Amino acid sequence: MLSAPNLDYALLAPIMIILGGALIGVLIEAFAKPAWRARLQLVISLAAIVISFNQLVRVRNDGSSIAAVTSVSVDGAGMFLQGAILIFAFLGILVIADQDNFAPQASALPGSAEEAAAIQAGKQQTEVFPLTMFAVAGMMLFPVATDYITLFVALEVLSLPLYLMAGLSRRRRLLSQEAALKYFLLGAYSSAFFLFGAALLYGYSGTISLNGLTDAIRGNTGNDVFLLLGIIFLSVGLLFKVGAVPFHSWKPDVYQGAPTPITGFMAAATKAAAFGATLRIFYLGLDAAQTSWKPFIAVISVITMIVGSLAAISQRDMKRMLAYSSIAHAGFVLTAIVSLSENALSASLFYLFAYGVATIGAFAIITIVRDSAGEVSDVNRWIGLGKKSPLVASVFSLFLLSFAGIPLTSGFVGKFSIFSAAYESGNITLVVVGVLSSAIAVFFYLRVILMLFFTDATTDSISVVIPSILTRISISISAIFTITLGIAPSLVFDIAQDFAYFLR
Amino acid sequence: MSILTSLLLLPLFGALVVGFLPASNAKLVKQVALAFSLLVTLVSIVMALSFDRNNSAMQFTEVRTWISAFNINYAVGIDGMALVLILMTTILVPVVFLAGWSESENGRWNVKVFYILLLILETMMIGVFSATDVFLFYVIFEAMLLPVYFLIGGYGSGERAAAAMKFLLYSLFGGLLMLAAVIGLYIISVNQGGATFDIARLSQLSIDSTTQNWLFLGFFIAFAIKAPLWPFHTWLPTAAKSATAGTSTLLLGVLDKVGTYGMIRFCMSFFPDATKTFTPAIITLAVISILYGAFLAIGQKDINSLIAFTSISHFGFITLGIFALTSQSLTGAIFYMVNHGFGTAALFLTAGWMIKRRGSSQIADFGGLQRVAPVLAWSFFIAGLSALALPGLSSFVSEFLVLLGAFAKYPVAAILGTLGIILAALYVLLAVQRAIHGETPASSAGISDLNLREKIAIAPVIAILVLLGFYPKPALEVINPTTQTIMTNAGVSDPVAKVVK
Numbered sequence A: 001m002l003s004a005p006n007l008d009y010a011l012l013a014p015i016m017i018i019l020g021g022a023l024i025g026v027l028i029e030a031f032a033k034p035a036w037r038a039r040l041q042l043v044i045s046l047a048a049i050v051i052s053f054n055q056l057v058r059v060r061n062d063g064s065s066i067a068a069v070t071s072v073s074v075d076g077a078g079m080f081l082q083g084a085i086l087i088f089a090f091l092g093i094l095v096i097a098d099q100d101n102f103a104p105q106a107s108a109l110p111g112s113a114e115e116a117a118a119i120q121a122g123k124q125q126t127e128v129f130p131l132t133m134f135a136v137a138g139m140m141l142f143p144v145a146t147d148y149i150t151l152f153v154a155l156e157v158l159s160l161p162l163y164l165m166a167g168l169s170r171r172r173r174l175l176s177q178e179a180a181l182k183y184f185l186l187g188a189y190s191s192a193f194f195l196f197g198a199a200l201l202y203g204y205s206g207t208i209s210l211n212g213l214t215d216a217i218r219g220n221t222g223n224d225v226f227l228l229l230g231i232i233f234l235s236v237g238l239l240f241k242v243g244a245v246p247f248h249s250w251k252p253d254v255y256q257g258a259p260t261p262i263t264g265f266m267a268a269a270t271k272a273a274a275f276g277a278t279l280r281i282f283y284l285g286l287d288a289a290q291t292s293w294k295p296f297i298a299v300i301s302v303i304t305m306i307v308g309s310l311a312a313i314s315q316r317d318m319k320r321m322l323a324y325s326s327i328a329h330a331g332f333v334l335t336a337i338v339s340l341s342e343n344a345l346s347a348s349l350f351y352l353f354a355y356g357v358a359t360i361g362a363f364a365i366i367t368i369v370r371d372s373a374g375e376v377s378d379v380n381r382w383i384g385l386g387k388k389s390p391l392v393a394s395v396f397s398l399f400l401l402s403f404a405g406i407p408l409t410s411g412f413v414g415k416f417s418i419f420s421a422a423y424e425s426g427n428i429t430l431v432v433v434g435v436l437s438s439a440i441a442v443f444f445y446l447r448v449i450l451m452l453f454f455t456d457a458t459t460d461s462i463s464v465v466i467p468s469i470l471t472r473i474s475i476s477i478s479a480i481f482t483i484t485l486g487i488a489p490s491l492v493f494d495i496a497q498d499f500a501y502f503l504r
Numbered sequence B: 001m002s003i004l005t006s007l008l009l010l011p012l013f014g015a016l017v018v019g020f021l022p023a024s025n026a027k028l029v030k031q032v033a034l035a036f037s038l039l040v041t042l043v044s045i046v047m048a049l050s051f052d053r054n055n056s057a058m059q060f061t062e063v064r065t066w067i068s069a070f071n072i073n074y075a076v077g078i079d080g081m082a083l084v085l086i087l088m089t090t091i092l093v094p095v096v097f098l099a100g101w102s103e104s105e106n107g108r109w110n111v112k113v114f115y116i117l118l119l120i121l122e123t124m125m126i127g128v129f130s131a132t133d134v135f136l137f138y139v140i141f142e143a144m145l146l147p148v149y150f151l152i153g154g155y156g157s158g159e160r161a162a163a164a165m166k167f168l169l170y171s172l173f174g175g176l177l178m179l180a181a182v183i184g185l186y187i188i189s190v191n192q193g194g195a196t197f198d199i200a201r202l203s204q205l206s207i208d209s210t211t212q213n214w215l216f217l218g219f220f221i222a223f224a225i226k227a228p229l230w231p232f233h234t235w236l237p238t239a240a241k242s243a244t245a246g247t248s249t250l251l252l253g254v255l256d257k258v259g260t261y262g263m264i265r266f267c268m269s270f271f272p273d274a275t276k277t278f279t280p281a282i283i284t285l286a287v288i289s290i291l292y293g294a295f296l297a298i299g300q301k302d303i304n305s306l307i308a309f310t311s312i313s314h315f316g317f318i319t320l321g322i323f324a325l326t327s328q329s330l331t332g333a334i335f336y337m338v339n340h341g342f343g344t345a346a347l348f349l350t351a352g353w354m355i356k357r358r359g360s361s362q363i364a365d366f367g368g369l370q371r372v373a374p375v376l377a378w379s380f381f382i383a384g385l386s387a388l389a390l391p392g393l394s395s396f397v398s399e400f401l402v403l404l405g406a407f408a409k410y411p412v413a414a415i416l417g418t419l420g421i422i423l424a425a426l427y428v429l430l431a432v433q434r435a436i437h438g439e440t441p442a443s444s445a446g447i448s449d450l451n452l453r454e455k456i457a458i459a460p461v462i463a464i465l466v467l468l469g470f471y472p473k474p475a476l477e478v479i480n481p482t483t484q485t486i487m488t489n490a491g492v493s494d495p496v497a498k499v500v501k
Helices: A009-031 A034-058 A076-096 A113-120 A128-144 A148-166 A173-205 A210-219 A224-242 A250-257 A260-285 A287-313 A318-339 A342-368 A390-404 A410-424 A428-454 A469-487 A490-498 B003-020 B026-049 B080-099 B111-130 B134-143 B145-155 B160-191 B209-226 B235-242 B245-255 B257-270 B272-299 B303-324 B327-358 B374-387 B394-409 B411-436 B452-470 B473-490
Strands: A064-068 A072-074 A369-371 B059-067 B072-078
Touching (some): A009 A034, A009 A076, A076 A342, A224 A287, A224 A318, A260 A287, A287 A318, A342 A469, A342 A490, A390 A410, A428 B160, A490 B059, B003 B059, B003 B072, B003 B111, B026 B080, B072 B080, B072 B111, B072 B134, B080 B327, B111 B145, B111 B245, B134 B145, B134 B160, B134 B257, B145 B160, B209 B257, B209 B272, B257 B327, B257 B473, B272 B411, B374 B394, B394 B452
Antiparallel strands (some): B059 B072
């Protein structure tokens, strides 16, 4: 006999509201007049995010490990990350709403007559809104999924729209399409790894749930070869998503090619979602087998920190530089996985939030530094920006200082808490490597600040366009968060601490 | 809110007020900034007067929760050592404002930004000496680099961007090593039953000797870069050469003292065993610094580089005094920090006036200054005499105490250090002779003497150097209890002289 599954709709509602918003978005694309679409899409998306966030706040104390039978566990860490992703989405959509960044008709070949006609007709790219919302829904599901199938579905729901969105850039379209294709191929490859790992772990434990996996490891019932191979393949899939070395090669290309608002959103939200799932899998499912994977992840963490920091030094493109910086930051969060403690969990939750907000702000600023041909991401052409637009240059420097982990910014508190958790759990080597790679990283962040403020401009062709009110709001909120969390980190850190738990 | 907290907030409030003034009215901006800095001086003097010099505990303490998750507090308080350093800071800031009245006008940004940066820096300089929470100290220690970075890069001369970058990278590298050590110390406190960043409680932890050694190095390297000790000094001459006279004064006079202050406050009280382990090595580095700085100073052609290298030599003396670990040498070292602050201020400010008037910083470009600008020449001369520790000037007292104390324990180091005094006479008098005496070349004939504002600026500095030289008692009385506390904490006592009958 088949009984209907028991679903806790209140806990699932935040995800469903976002999906509902996405579906309404699709209907708008089909039925609304082109002139209305952009505005309607924006309102619907933001409204869905706000309502979803509100619902999340309402159910914050009712965590349950059986929100959807045994497939979804809406618990503290999951809810915190869902909230963080919603905030990223809100800030991200404000920047995405600036239509100037997107190809009016993505299906038209670059340089073709159709493209010219689309630009001529003043067409606007509005499909990007529902695509973003679908991605957000996937991202919200990923960190709360507790079986391989749900994890995989969430992974695909969040990835597929991103592959498309990466190819939507209005300028340098070939680069953008190349990025989209690379992202898609490598992403599909890593999904296959993930699935293969899941299959092996299923073979080991005979169940698809993470809880079942823990029981099987504790009971020592299965064949360890399957377990070890399963862990490795599953890890590769996850490490690809978070951009750890040596699975990082897609990151610089995709970050550079994708439309900048998408890059910012993706860098913040995908990272939070992917780390959410990674944390859950390692803390919950594989906790009992920690001796077998800890050295592996520790080594990955070390090379990720070092390679990310070193490679960033030689970058000449702002977006590529931030991509490598994001790789180095992934290495820092990986140390929290190795630490495997409650403090490390709350530290990484705070870190992901602080880093994400600053990232969206930094990329939003890149969207408004332009010349006549569009965005300028060549670092050398930012020289002297501090003279022309001191405010923009100062805020951008603030974000860079936060990435560098200078005190009185949110990045410092994040770094401090991650390192102290790692030290506490005895991983002193990781702390030392982290500190040294931070020292390397400081160099390239400071070099940019030096260029902005202390070097005179040789050409005056770049300028800062007056940002739309929405982009301005997004940048301001990011900057306020970055400063406030540097001075009074308790505001978010205490929440992260309260929510730093996984339900079994 | 204790008077210390008000003292901390006052310059910050001043920066805020300056921020709202119209940038076009440079004169108003300068006057308001000066008024605030004088107010700060006044408050600090009031605080000093109510300081109980017989009490060796921290005074004017205030504790407020800051980040509860890690038990991090806004915790401030001062003892004698902190008090004299804070007084030095609050006196030097208005002097720097007055002395460099037009320094702010040739920068990349307007006058306002200059004074905002300086006032923010003043808050941080006071804060770094009054923090009794290691985390708070660390935050200020790192954050105060940024205003200096922008002051050098934005208002300096020559290769200012490169100098600013070099300064910041060196300091941040040291700071990050210290961060690892701070975290280590914190985790030890967690494991021993009470997570804390409080200096007093951290110094009671029992730490095994291997860990002590590593953590000690984490702190010490950061402070040695800051102080700067050979071989961590290479950033200093470039920074001093490019920064404005006022920035150099604060950088060498106050900020670098954080290094030697930190060695006393943190290295010695947290890691007494490691301190003993590393003492021979550090004494060696200190002696090398004394001689290396002095020798290189002799060969310098640029006045600012000369002053920078004399400072490296003097920081060698301070470090020698600290790690010789006798009450005389330690008191001497703390007093030396104050005297060096004022002495360097006198040197940099007078040199700055000379450079500005002549348009060159090469010693060879001056000559016969005595004839055309006697007050300027005399001020530079007295500043130089202070650098060579002439009896009657305060630096003599401290240098004597350091050598006396060090001799009791490390006679060889003390004797080699004495060589540094002889070399000091050489580098100071050579420079004075070339710049001030002799024929006045035509190119220097037009140099004007100090105006009233400049005289008012330099007068208190020289007065302090002379007064404390003849009557050092008030300063020494304030410093002594601190010295005793440190000696007790570190578990050492003075060597008893052998009595020959």
